[in-house]
Amino acid sequence: MMKRRATGMLIGVTIVFLVTSALLRYAPWLGFIRAFAEAAMVGGVADWFAVTALFRHPLGLPIPHTAIIPMRKERIAISFGSFVERNFLDPDKIADRLRRQDVAGRLARSMRQPARANQVADFIAEALGGLLRVANDEDVGKLMASGLSDQLVAVQATPMIGRLLGAAAGDQRHHDILVRVVEVATSWIESNQMIIRKRIAGELPRWLPPIVDQKIYEKLLDAARRTLAELYENPEHPLYMQFTATMDNWINNLQHDPQVRARGEALKVEILAQPVLREVAAAVWRDLKAALMTQSTELDSPLRRSIAEGLTHLGDALERDADWREKVDVWAEGLARFIVTRYGHVAGEFITHTVNGWDAMDTSRRIEVQFGRDLQFIRINGTVVGGLVGLLIYTASLLF
16 A cells, blocks of 8 residues: 555656646746656655665666665574574563563462463363373383382382381381281181182192191181280280391391392392383373373363462462562573573574575565565655755755
8 A cells, every 4th residue: 555655656746747847838936846846756766766676676677786685585584583682582681571570479469360270270281181192102101110210229128118117116016017917817818718728738648538628727717816816815925026026127137137138129120120110100101191181171170170279379379478479580580591591592593594494585575564664655755855855956046
């Protein structure tokens, strides 16, 4: 639209110049209008040439220093990328802007609004679902197994087990542990009669009658029941003392005996080398992924509610605690400085590569479309200003 106006104005002053030139002999006062039109025509043509020369060769003629943007596209791309990096990605300017924005205060006020907290929770849940969908289950399972294995390898297993047993047996809880062990053993014997009898029968001579394994099983079960009853009735039962001494000795060996510790580490390494660890890690990942995928797609899932509640509590905590707000502001400023310092040049290079990837004429068209309206005003202003200067010169020539 503005291009047509500028061109129309140029055509108009050209017509005025031609008409006034033809009628000047009949009306000398038309000299003023003719002078204005003549200078306006020159100014309009000059500015048309200047504006056109930025984007293409005027009239298709390969005049030197024309079609500047297509011919200098690479230099423009580098300059544009550097300009953005220097002026818009300056760490100090961004940090100063963040300090004036009161990031923590805005975050607190925003998260305390249930609607906003739910909106952010929905976004986080959907983003999590998207990440889970593109995650490779096999790679994640291997990564989890590798990480778990590395952590377990770094841990001294036997001393840790010894400390756990020591904590469990503290405060003279040996009695309770022994009773519980005997209860479990008795219950197992009662629940696995056929397995035990089959095992006993396999160890007996074949010429003994089948009833023998039943009698042995009954005596075994009776002994376990009597032992359990005696432990209930007699707090001073000798078995308590034996069990306590055995436990204490075992705990001490696990923590301090080099041979026991070496055997424990060897057993740990052997267990970690088994494929069961990878299978367990893969199964845990599959179950976790399935649960998170399901909850990330449900509008009112526990996952989304938990995230929203957590965000609300975060907003409340920030609103109450000025020290935490200050920490969040410092963290935000530090994070912004780190990102801009570390990756600011990447943004500049990205802009440079993007502009370089455009076709030369396409680049010219993009810039012309972006700034074309202002450029056409240059043509219009050039026509008007040129005409006024021409009128001024013509008037001065008559006076002097």
